[in-house]
Structures are given as C-alpha cells and as structure tokens.
Amino acid sequence: MAKVFSVMGSPRKGGNTDILVGRIAEGAGAAGAGVETVRLGELELRECDGCHACWRGRPCSKNDDMRLLYPKVADSEVLVLGTPVYWYGPTALMKAFLDRFVYFNCEANRPMVRGKRAAVAIVLEETHAETWRPVVEFFQRSLAYLEMDLAETIVVPGVGKKGAILTQPQRLEEAYRLGSRLAGNGR
Ligand SMILES: Cc1cc2nc3c(=O)[nH]c(=O)nc-3n(C[C@H](O)[C@H](O)[C@H](O)COP(=O)(O)O)c2cc1C
Numbered sequence: 001m002a003k004v005f006s007v008m009g010s011p012r013k014g015g016n017t018d019i020l021v022g023r024i025a026e027g028a029g030a031a032g033a034g035v036e037t038v039r040l041g042e043l044e045l046r047e048c049d050g051c052h053a054c055w056r057g058r059p060c061s062k063n064d065d066m067r068l069l070y071p072k073v074a075d076s077e078v079l080v081l082g083t084p085v086y087w088y089g090p091t092a093l094m095k096a097f098l099d100r101f102v103y104f105n106c107e108a109n110r111p112m113v114r115g116k117r118a119a120v121a122i123v124l125e126e127t128h129a130e131t132w133r134p135v136v137e138f139f140q141r142s143l144a145y146l147e148m149d150l151a152e153t154i155v156v157p158g159v160g161k162k163g164a165i166l167t168q169p170q171r172l173e174e175a176y177r178l179g180s181r182l183a184g185n186g187r
Contacts, residue, residue, distance in 0.1 A: 004028040005076035006037040009083035009094030016123040016165040021082035023172045027179025040093040048099040055106040074112035078182045085124035119152035125160035
C-alpha cells in the first residue's frame with residue numbers, strides 16, 4: 001500500500017489549497033493508499049540558514065517540527081505539496097518547508113528522497129499562465145535537483161475567496177482522480 005504524505009502550505013485552514021489537497025488525499029485513500037496530511041500553518045518551522053549540520057551526519061540544528069516531518073517525508077512513497085500563489089511564488093510556509101530540504105541534499109540523506117514520486121497542487125486568483133508557471137517551475141526544478149519524480153501537477157486558477165474552488169467541482173473531481181493515480185504505481 002502506497003503511503004501518501006500531503007503537505008498543505010496555505011496559512012488559510014479550510015481554504016482552496018486545503019480543499020484541493022484534501023480531495024487528492026481522499027482519492028488516494030479510496031484507492032487504497034495510506035494517507036496523512038499536515039498543515040504547515042499549524043506547525044513551527046524555522047528557516048534553513050545553511051549551517052549544514054545535517055551534511056555532517058547530525059540532526060537538523062533547528063529543533064522544531066521539521067524534525068517530525070523529515071521521517072514522514074522519508075517514509076512516504078508519494079509526497080503531495082499544495083500551495084496558493086503568493087506574489088508569483090509559493091507561500092512563505094511552503095518555501096520554508098522546501099528550504100529545509102537542504103537536509104536531503106547530501107549523499108547520506110539523498111536516498112531518503114531519490115526517486116520519490118511527488119505531486120504539486122497550486123491555486124491562485126488570477127487566470128494567466130504567466131502567474132502560475134514560475135511556481136510550477138520552482139517545484140519542477142527543485143524536485144528534479146533532488147532527483148525526485150514530479151509525477152503530477154494540478155493548477156486551479158481563478159479562485160480567490162476562501163472556498164471558491166467549490167464552484168469548480170470538475171477540478172475537484174480531477175484532483176480526486178489524480179489522488180487515485182498516486183495510490184498506484186501507474187501514471
Ligand atoms: C499574500 C498574498 C499574495 C497573493 N498573491 C497572489 C498572486 O500573486 N497572484 C494570484 O493570482 N493570487 C494571489 N493571491 C491570491 C491567492 O492565491 C488566492 O486567494 C488563493 O485562493 C488562496 O488560497 P487558499 O484559500 O488556499 O489560502 C495572493 C493572496 C495573498 C494572501
């Protein structure tokens with residue numbers, strides 16, 4: 001059974017990212033995956049400052065909730081990353097989370113993420129591709145650098161207000177099916 005670990009990177013609980021990531025997790029769970037989701041806004045995460053203690057075989061020097069998240073990332077077969085677009089980038093929460101992946105950027109820790117399947121879920125108010133494309137590229141390039149396999153991407157533009165994504169049931173159905181695919185090995 002695939003373990004799908006989802007990371008919800010909006011500070012807005014019950015908002016569009018939360019709903020979208022929730023639908024992906026539901027689809028994965030219904031297809032037999034083990035699912036766990038965390039909301040970064042409910043956790044304490046400090047910034048990576050490049051001290052590289054992790055590269056010297058030590059635990060991360062920041063004694064915060066990332067110490068709980070590293071093993072969850074490592075133990076999962078699939079990592080789902082959800083964020084709204086904030087000023088043409090991901091949220092500060094999601095950026096802080098991914099900055100801490102410096103931990104996996106050394107030979108000793110790289111096997112914990114190498115080849116791991118990932119999915120990215122992005123929401124935004126605007127509808128221009130120019131707005132969300134840099135965010136997709138940020139994930140594509142970062143995950144590729146870490147030798148991870150970005151298997152699925154879903155972008156839902158045109159959703160600004162909290163819960164606006166509920167007016168796009170077809171996109172939520174798409175997210176559900178994406179989740180089902182993540183549960184298996186097929187694409
Ligand atoms: C600080 C901030 C910056 C934002 N920047 C953008 C932006 O650059 N482009 C855009 O289309 N929407 C932008 N938005 C709108 C959010 O992407 C949109 O409201 C989204 O649905 C929020 O997702 P959530 O409900 O999961 O928090 C911004 C919202 C906030 C609060």
